[in-house]
Amino acid sequence: MAVHMHGRIGESIKRKEDGRFLRGKGSYLDDFVLPGMLHMAILRSPHAHARIMSVDTSAASAMPGVIAVVTGDLMAQHKLAWMPTLSGDTQAVLATDKVRFQGQEVAAVVAETKYQAEDARDAIVIEYEILPAVTSPDGAKAAGAALVRDEKEGQKDNHIYHWESGDQAKTQAAFAKAHKVVRLHTFYPRCHPAPLETCGCIADVNGATGKATIYMTSQAPHAIRTVFALVTGLPEQQIRIISPDIGGGFGNKVPVYPGYVVATAASLLIGRPVKWVEDRSENLISTGFARDFHMTGDLAVDEKGKMLALRVHLDSDNGAFFSDAQPSKFKAGLFHIVTGSYDIPTAHVTADGYYTNKAPGGVAFRCSFRVTEASYLIERLVTNAAIELGIDQAEFRMSNFIKPEQFPYTSATGWVYDSGDYPKAMDLALQKLGYDDLRKDVEARRKKGEVTGIGIASFTEVVGAGHGADFDILGLRMFDSAELRVHPTGKALLRMGTKSQGQGHETTFAQIVTEELGIPAADVAVEEGDTDTAPYGLGTYASRSTPVAGAATAMVSRKLREKARKIASHLLEAAEEDLEWEAGKFYVKGSPDRAKTIQDIAFAAYTNLPEGMEAGLEGVHYYDPPNMTYPFGTYAVVVDVDKGTGQVKVRRMVAVDDCGVRINPMIVEGQIHGGLTEGFGIAFMELITFDSDGNCIGSNFMDYLLPTAWETPKFELGETTTPSPHHPLGAKGVGESATVGSPAAYVNAVIDALSPYGITNIDMPIGPDKVWAALRSKGVTE
Amino acid sequence: MKVSMNVNGVERGGDVEPRVLLVDFLRTNLRQTGTHIGCDTTSCGACTVLLDGEPVKSCTLLAVQVQGRSITTVEGLAQGANLSPMQAGFHEEHGLQCGFCTPGMMLVGTALLERNPNPTEDEIRWAISGNICRCTGYMNIVKAIQHAAKATRAGASTPAAVGAAAGGE
Numbered sequence: 001m002a003v004h005m006h007g008r009i010g011e012s013i014k015r016k017e018d019g020r021f022l023r024g025k026g027s028y029l030d031d032f033v034l035p036g037m038l039h040m041a042i043l044r045s046p047h048a049h050a051r052i053m054s055v056d057t058s059a060a061s062a063m064p065g066v067i068a069v070v071t072g073d074l075m076a077q078h079k080l081a082w083m084p085t086l087s088g089d090t091q092a093v094l095a096t097d098k099v100r101f102q103g104q105e106v107a108a109v110v111a112e113t114k115y116q117a118e119d120a121r122d123a124i125v126i127e128y129e130i131l132p133a134v135t136s137p138d139g140a141k142a143a144g145a146a147l148v149r150d151e152k153e154g155q156k157d158n159h160i161y162h163w164e165s166g167d168q169a170k171t172q173a174a175f176a177k178a179h180k181v182v183r184l185h186t187f188y189p190r191c192h193p194a195p196l197e198t199c200g201c202i203a204d205v206n207g208a209t210g211k212a213t214i215y216m217t218s219q220a221p222h223a224i225r226t227v228f229a230l231v232t233g234l235p236e237q238q239i240r241i242i243s244p245d246i247g248g249g250f251g252n253k254v255p256v257y258p259g260y261v262v263a264t265a266a267s268l269l270i271g272r273p274v275k276w277v278e279d280r281s282e283n284l285i286s287t288g289f290a291r292d293f294h295m296t297g298d299l300a301v302d303e304k305g306k307m308l309a310l311r312v313h314l315d316s317d318n319g320a321f322f323s324d325a326q327p328s329k330f331k332a333g334l335f336h337i338v339t340g341s342y343d344i345p346t347a348h349v350t351a352d353g354y355y356t357n358k359a360p361g362g363v364a365f366r367c368s369f370r371v372t373e374a375s376y377l378i379e380r381l382v383t384n385a386a387i388e389l390g391i392d393q394a395e396f397r398m399s400n401f402i403k404p405e406q407f408p409y410t411s412a413t414g415w416v417y418d419s420g421d422y423p424k425a426m427d428l429a430l431q432k433l434g435y436d437d438l439r440k441d442v443e444a445r446r447k448k449g450e451v452t453g454i455g456i457a458s459f460t461e462v463v464g465a466g467h468g469a470d471f472d473i474l475g476l477r478m479f480d481s482a483e484l485r486v487h488p489t490g491k492a493l494l495r496m497g498t499k500s501q502g503q504g505h506e507t508t509f510a511q512i513v514t515e516e517l518g519i520p521a522a523d524v525a526v527e528e529g530d531t532d533t534a535p536y537g538l539g540t541y542a543s544r545s546t547p548v549a550g551a552a553t554a555m556v557s558r559k560l561r562e563k564a565r566k567i568a569s570h571l572l573e574a575a576e577e578d579l580e581w582e583a584g585k586f587y588v589k590g591s592p593d594r595a596k597t598i599q600d601i602a603f604a605a606y607t608n609l610p611e612g613m614e615a616g617l618e619g620v621h622y623y624d625p626p627n628m629t630y631p632f633g634t635y636a637v638v639v640d641v642d643k644g645t646g647q648v649k650v651r652r653m654v655a656v657d658d659c660g661v662r663i664n665p666m667i668v669e670g671q672i673h674g675g676l677t678e679g680f681g682i683a684f685m686e687l688i689t690f691d692s693d694g695n696c697i698g699s700n701f702m703d704y705l706l707p708t709a710w711e712t713p714k715f716e717l718g719e720t721t722t723p724s725p726h727h728p729l730g731a732k733g734v735g736e737s738a739t740v741g742s743p744a745a746y747v748n749a750v751i752d753a754l755s756p757y758g759i760t761n762i763d764m765p766i767g768p769d770k771v772w773a774a775l776r777s778k779g780v781t782e
Numbered sequence: 783m784k785v786s787m788n789v790n791g792v793e794r795g796g797d798v799e800p801r802v803l804l805v806d807f808l809r810t811n812l813r814q815t816g817t818h819i820g821c822d823t824t825s826c827g828a829c830t831v832l833l834d835g836e837p838v839k840s841c842t843l844l845a846v847q848v849q850g851r852s853i854t855t856v857e858g859l860a861q862g863a864n865l866s867p868m869q870a871g872f873h874e875e876h877g878l879q880c881g882f883c884t885p886g887m888m889l890v891g892t893a894l895l896e897r898n899p900n901p902t903e904d905e906i907r908w909a910i911s912g913n914i915c916r917c918t919g920y921m922n923i924v925k926a927i928q929h930a931a932k933a934t935r936a937g938a939s940t941p942a943a944v945g946a947a948a949g950g951e
Contacts, residue, residue, distance in 0.1 A: 014873055021881030022869040024816015024856030028882065031815035114806075115799070196820045196828055196882040196916050247818070247882030248916045280821040502880025502917045670876050673919030701825030701914070709920040710911040 007507075007514040007521025008583065009729065012666035016521065017506040026245040029200045029217050034273040037202065038067055040263050041117035042276070043107040043124050044286065045099035048135070048357040048694020049146060050128035052095060052106070060109055060123040065116030069124065070108040070266055072096035080265055083231045085323030086255060086473060087331075089160075090152075091360060092321070093258040099128070100148055100320035101359050102696050103285030105258040110266045110274055133357040133694030134158060137294055137315035140354035148320055148355040160322050160353035165336035165413045171348035174309035178300035182385040187763045188373045190292040190317070190358075190688040191681075192284055192698070193365040194706060195501070197247025199257060199287055200277030203264040207271040213240045214264060218529075219253045219499050220539025223473055225531045227256050232264065243529030249501035250678070251363040252288050254325040254541050284704055285696045288325065289688055290365030292317040292358075293373045297338075297381045305391050307400045310347040310412070312338055312377065318353050321360035325541070326369045327471040327478065333362075333370025334462055336413040340378035341422050341460045341632060342400045347412035357694045366678055366739035368463040368542040379457040379744035380751075380761075387755050392439075393748070394430055397458050398423055408725075415462060417630045418732075421658070421722045426458055428718045429634035429656040438638065446756060451641035451775075452651075455749025456634065459741030463733045464547025464629040473538060477624060480544065481535035482552035484513065484560060485618040488606040490599030491523045497537010498549040499529045503735060504667040505545060509553050511663050512729065516557030517564075518584025518598045535620050543631070543733035546663065547724075552623035554728040559619045564601045567617075570610040571596050629724045629732035633657040635676075635745035641753050643781045646772025648684065648750055655742070656718035660732035668734050669717055675738025676715050681707040682739070683746035687765050785846050789814065790858030798845050805829040807845035808855060816856035816885045820914070827913030830886030831855050837890045839912075856885030859892065867933040868892045868926075877926030879917035886913045891927040899935055901927070 007013045020026050057069040072094035075081040082090045095106050107124050111117035132146045139145060140158035149155045175181060202215040212234055218224050221241040229236040246253060263276040278287070293314050300309040316332055318324065326333045332351035339347050364370065382400075386393035401422040402409050409417040430436075438454060445452050468477025481497040494513055498505060510524035528534055537549060561581065568586035569576045572594055579586045587595035596604075605617035638652040655676055662668045685705040688698040698704040723730025743764060750766055751759065757778040762770050775781040786795035789812060796811045808814045808831070820828030822841055829841040832854035859866040868888045871877065878884040887910060894901055894909040901909070906927050907920070915923060 015876065017881075018873045018878060021878055021884050022865060022872060022888070023860055024814070024885050026816075026881045028815075028818070030809075030819065033813075114810075115801070194916065196826060196880070196914065197818070198820075246880065247820075248880040250916070280823065280826075502878075502882075504879065666876050670879060670918060670922060673921050674879065674917045675919075677919035678916070700823050701821045702823055706826075706914050706916065708911040708914060709907040709923065712920050714921060715919065 007511045009511055009515040009661065009663050010665065011511065012664055013507060013511065013521060015504050015507045016510060017504065028197055028245050028247050029202065029215055030277050032202055032215055032244065034202060034204055037273040037275055038110050038112060038270065039114040039117045040108050040110045040266060040274050040276040041121040042105050042259055042282065043121045044282065045095065045102055045104040045106055047099055047128055047130055048102045048133035049131040050099050051131060052098065053127040053129055055107065056125040057107065059125070060120040063116065063120040063123055065112035066109060066120045067112070067270055068110045068266060070094065070110065070262055072106065075265060078265060080261060083256065083261055085321055087322045087324045087326065088328065089322035091323050093261045097151055101357050102694055103282065103359060108262045108266065110270060135356055135358065135690045135692060135694050137317050137354040140356050148357060158355040160318055160355055161331045163331035163351045164349065166348040167346055168348045170346040171309045171311055174346050175300045175311065178308055179303040180301050180389065182299045182381065182388050183296065184381045184384050184761060185296045186377065186380060186761060188291040188293045188295065188376055189764055190289050191365060191686045192289050192688050192704060193250035193252035193363065194284065194704065195248030195250055195252050198278045198280060198283040199253060201260045201263050202273055202275045203267040204273035205264065205267040211238050211240065212264060213242065214260070215242045215244060216260060217246055217253050218243045219249045219501060219541050221499060221529055221531050222497055222536045223476060223538055224256060226476065227474065231261060240532045243499045246499065246501040250366045251290065251541055253501065254363055254539070255288050255323060255361050257287060280701060281699045284688065285699045286359050288361035288363035289359055290363055291373055292362065295373065295377045297377050299381050299385050301385060301389065305389055305396060305399060307342055307344045310339055310344050312349045314351045316351060316353040317356050317358065318362055319356055319358040319360035322353065323360040324362035325364065327465060327473065328475065329470065330369065334368060335370040335374045337371055337415055337460070337462045338374035338378050339411050339413060340375060341402060341458045343402045343406065344412055349413060358690060364542055366675060366736045368461060368736055371461050372740045375459045375740045376744045379459060380747060383455065383748040383751060384760055393456050394426065394435060397456065398426060416627060417460065418627055418724050418726055419722050420460065420630060420632050421720065422458060422632060425632060425656045425658050425720050426634040428720060429636050429654050432716055432718050433636045433652065433654045451643055451753050453639055453749050453753025455637045455745045455747065455752055457741050457745035457748060458634045460630055460632045461737055461740050462628045462630055463543035463736065464625055465542055465544055466625055467627060468624045476538060478538045479622050479624040480537040480548035480552055481620065481622045482549055482556045483535045483620040484556045486519070486560060486602045488603050490519060490602040492519050493525050493527065494553065495527045495534045496549050497535050498540040498545040500540065503540070503545065503671065504664065508546065508663045508667055509550065512550055512553040513557050516554050517561055543735040546731045547629045547727060547733040548623055548625055550663070550731055551625060551728050552621045555623055556619050556621035559621060560617055563617060564598060566610060566613065567601045567604050568596045571600065571604055571608070626726050629660065629727060631657065631659040631732040631734060631737050633737060633741055635741050637745045637749040639749040639753055641750065641771060643775060646768035646775065648766060648771060650713040650746065652716065653713045654716045654718065655738060656720060657734060657737055658720040658722050659734035659737060660722060660724045660727065661730035663731060671735050672717060672738045673715055675736060676742050677707055677712050678739045679742030680712060680746060683743045683764050683766060685765050783846050785849055787848050787850065788852040790854060800844065800846055802845045803841055804843040804845045804848060805840035808840060814855050814857050818882055818885065820882065827886040828883055830889050830913060832889050832893055835893060835896060837893050854889065856888060859888060867930040867937065870933065871926040871929035875922050875925040875929050877918065877923045883913060883915045887915065887923055891930060894927065895931050895934055900931060
């Protein structure tokens with residue numbers, strides 16, 4: 001009997017989740033209306049650093065529709081003026097003593113309508129005494145710098161942490177013997193994930209039962225539930241977090257934000273549901289930013305161009321509260337993957353974090369915990385070294401790559417790379433680009449006075465956290481989970497601890513069930529995001545859903561298949577060892593006609609079981625990966641620069657990705673397109689910056705520029721497949737590769753174009769103003 | 783203030799403050815939540831609707847400004863169970879990920895094909911350049927609109943499909 005197996009691994013089936021979105025029937029946070037629901041608006045600090053002298057809420061309280069005005073003092077009475085951060089620091093929920101960044105939460109109004117809440121918010125009067133603002137790590141270190149965290153016991157300066165990785169002595173010795181040392185100092189500026197849907201919640205605390213149901217734009221609902229239990233003291237079984245459809249996350253929706261805590265407290269005190277949805281400015285000025293790393297890298301090479309050692313120091317600008325979302329043990333995230341794709345015998349990495357009067361919350365903006373900064377630094381440094389050494393940048397990379405036969409490879413900072421074939425991805429990228437001819441073309445164009453160049457980046461990512469013994473968030477091991485129930489009619493429900501924000505989980509994870517258990521993807525419903533129904537998981541970020549929860553899905557499917565074998569043996573009256581599995585059915589060896597489909601078996605699981613067997617066909621698996629996965633690839637970019645205006649035009653963008661086995665290639669390519677576009681935005685457009693008073697510049701979409709269809713280049717994709725040896729399906733995860741790998745490729749192309757004029761660095765975002773100024777400084781343009 | 787307008791072919795009305803934005807009227811008063819709010823500054827296009835067939839950003843119009851006029855939102859694109867060619871194009875070409883920008887993108891695409899049934903890639907990119915997508919990188923959105931254009935042109939050659947195509951806009 002033939003079984004239709006639509007949707008196995010490797011098939012680009014259309015997405016199961018599309019239907020509701022195409023009809024405008026997605027259920028995003030702001031679409032929910034609960035009976036009796038109130039609306040909350042937050043008053044934020046206009047100053048970067050100021051002492052609160054007085055708070056007058058009398059006028060606001062008297063305004064139409066106002067139910068309550070919540071201040072820091074009120075929160076303090078309930079011991080909720082401060083909350084713990086994901087990095088073990090504390091963060092003000094509503095300010096009581098000082099404001100420490102522009103946009104910090106100071107008070108909130110709860111009213112019958114959104115308009116009334118905002119009207120009353122504007123009627124709250126706060127008197128401030130303005131203090132000098134600290135706006136950079138250098139400023140934070142300076143003698144006499146204002147103390148940002150004066151409320152913290154024992155905090156005498158603005159230093160948060162010092163962190164090291166690698167072997168200092170061995171690295172020093174290697175540098176002493178180096179033929180040449182190439183240095184790059186570069187700033188990876190503050191940018192923002194800026195998902196199109198902002199953050200928000202609806203808190204609904206039931207006064208009769210005490211149950212708190214919180215609808216929330218969260219990428220990690222279970223972890224948030226546990227954090228909420230710890231912050232509020234509510235018993236965890238009385239907290240239900242529901243993450244509905246999410247309009248993009250990119251890391252922005254991992255942390256706990258003060259608005260969630262205030263709305264929950266307000267609902268508890270008032271006894272009605274409270275909705276809070278931030279506007280775009282609030283999102284950009286107060287929620288999880290990304291990067292803001294000042295990095296200096298030194299690469300030591302011998303006379304043959306072999307890399308000998310890498311030394312890196314970085315200063316991290318963490319803002320007013322150390323609330324980075326990253327594994328507890330790693331203060332600068334996974335930055336120590338900074339040796340990248342290269343066989344560098346020794347490395348030493350040092351990092352210092354600083355408080356400043358800027359928004360807190362360094363999140364992984366579509367990168368696996370600071371891998372983007374690491375990848376950017378090494379790929380920029382390698383290109384600069386190639387230029388300085390007079391070696392072709394592709395050749396220099398090729399001769400220093402970790403070789404395929406060296407895997408599993410232990411890096412100088414202790415990472416164990418699972419698998420890779422870097423030359424293969426590089427070869428494919430160069431071939432697609434027509435590199436040799438293009439290089440000649442570049443030379444010919446330069447002779448005619450054109451400014452043009454080629455940039456390459458050969459990134460290696462580290463994704464799919466845990467292993468839980470090494471990777472945890474606030475002690476919670478970074479496993480993930482899948483629960484699979486097969487109904488009597490052979491249809492299935494898969495629930496997971498992850499949470500899609502557009503990545504297509506409802507399709508991809510159904511396909512894993514199809515592959516492993518033979519149930520067509522169309523028959524597998526995938527649910528995520530409700531902590532009362534889904535198994536506990538750490539959520540979706542750091543490209544971990546396929547590496548971790550995808551593995552859990554495969555494992556639980558295999559568990560069910562083993563039970564199905566026993567049932568099939570009963571139905572077919574054949575010994576288990578005489579049965580063969582073929583996608584979707586068991587049959588008796590040598591008699592393919594004697595078969596039972598998974599649907600037959602599912603029905604039997606409820607109707608006709610072997611004596612003594614538990615009924616049902618369902619299970620759950622918690623998967624704690626043995627290692628991270630290491631996707632990689634080579635990206636190559638061709639740019640043309642207008643000498644007169646400094647405008648950079650991306651002429652070509654070739655991206656070869658190796659993310660191991662691809663479950664749904666269409667969805668994988670969609671992820672790569674999106675990441676290449678965000679990388680393009682970061683390289684050329686996106687910037688959150690501050691003036692010397694700490695005023696945020698980049699607080700709306702007219703200042704914080706996102707790429708539109710008009711600027712965004714067309715991408716030429718390529719693929720190699722090097723399976724992960726430890727993942728049950730060989731998959732590695734891909735959501736972030738393109739954001740990690742592409743910024744350096746774009747910038748390297750610009751630097752290659754400008755290198756004939758002795759220009760070796762321009763920090764992102766590379767706007768025409770910076771390029772024009774650089775060319776002008778070299779007398780190339782007027 | 784009393785306001786009335788035709789939304790997706792149905793006369794709708796309400797009593798609103800003059801300052802109420804069209805997007806809030808659609809979402810809150812009429813509970814048509816397919817129109818989204820992304821930026822409040824006319825930059826992102828998540829709130830795009832068609833006003834008498836032309837794309838406008840409903841976060842920058844007052845509800846009372848559209849008194850007596852016709853609005854098409856994403857909820858008006860499908861004909862019952864049948865997706866419009868634009869919706870089908872987005873599905874077939876993987877033109878959406880999180881879905882938040884999708885209503886605005888599809889409405890702009892629909893309006894574009896009304897006046898230009900066979901747009902070039904540059905014409906499509908220019909038409910959607912007032913709408914931001916943070917997920918897809920636009921290549922598949924371009925393909926989706928091309929897919930819809932092709933289907934609409936093919937449909938227009940058979941009399942039976944003309945009605946369906948016109949009704950679907």
